[in-house]
Amino acid sequence: PYVSLRNLKVLDITLPSRSYSPQLTDDDLTQMAQSWPLLKELHLRTYTCGWALPTGLSLGGIVALIQHCPDIEGISLVFNAMEIPETVYHPDGNLVQNTRIRSLQVGNSPISSPENVATYLRLLMPGLLTVSTCNTMDSTHKMHWKAVSASLA
Numbered sequence: 001p002y003v004s005l006r007n008l009k010v011l012d013i014t015l016p017s018r019s020y021s022p023q024l025t026d027d028d029l030t031q032m033a034q035s036w037p038l039l040k041e042l043h044l045r046t047y048t049c050g051w052a053l054p055t056g057l058s059l060g061g062i063v064a065l066i067q068h069c070p071d072i073e074g075i076s077l078v079f080n081a082m083e084i085p086e087t088v089y090h091p092d093g094n095l096v097q098n099t100r101i102r103s104l105q106v107g108n109s110p111i112s113s114p115e116n117v118a119t120y121l122r123l124l125m126p127g128l129l130t131v132s133t134c135n136t137m138d139s140t141h142k143m144h145w146k147a148v149s150a151s152l153a
Contacts (some may be wrong), residue, residue, distance in 0.1 A: 050108030
């Protein structure tokens, strides 16, 4: 259904609570990104901050956004950062990267290794300066995301 929106530049949806969390997978996000190559902003969030977990999105979905939406500047998504995907290259051999993104809103995204995630995000988004989370999220994950953000600054 989203294929007909090829010129979409901004998608900003705020749902009333976590009980309305999007049921998206990396494949869904890849199809969306391929359908919306002009996308500059993608924000899927809730008023209560975060989504019901687990989420079907991972860092691989973020890579797909960056790969297929070269002009993207803003991302607010909940994704699983417990595993680091392989580095992705364009067909011409260049690394898939985005230098426009300065901040990333991760909501209540789960994370296990702040050092590895920070290294991966720095490679993927060399201009990234801050990562923001929900105030209400699990303290361990919040602490890990703060460490990621601190290492980017």
